[in-house]
Amino acid sequence: MRIVIDQNLCCGSAKCIKVCPENAISLVDGKAVLDEAKCDLDGLCIPACPKSAIEYEDDYAGVGCGF
Secondary structure, three states, X not given: OEEEEOOOOOOOOOXXXXXXXXXXXXXXXOEEXXXXXXXXXXXXXXXXXXXXXXXXXXXXXXXXXXX
């Protein structure tokens, strides 16, 4: 599992940056960018985003028995 930021939805409010205790998010060209090496997956940034541009991405999404 990992956290991903949808660059198309990101408005650059920086609210996610303010709540991240690991300083894993920065603004690049007005958009939030995640440093996965610093991220501890606590998810505090997810509800902080006013545009719902941040979410967990499950590495196993779509994998299964087909039901």
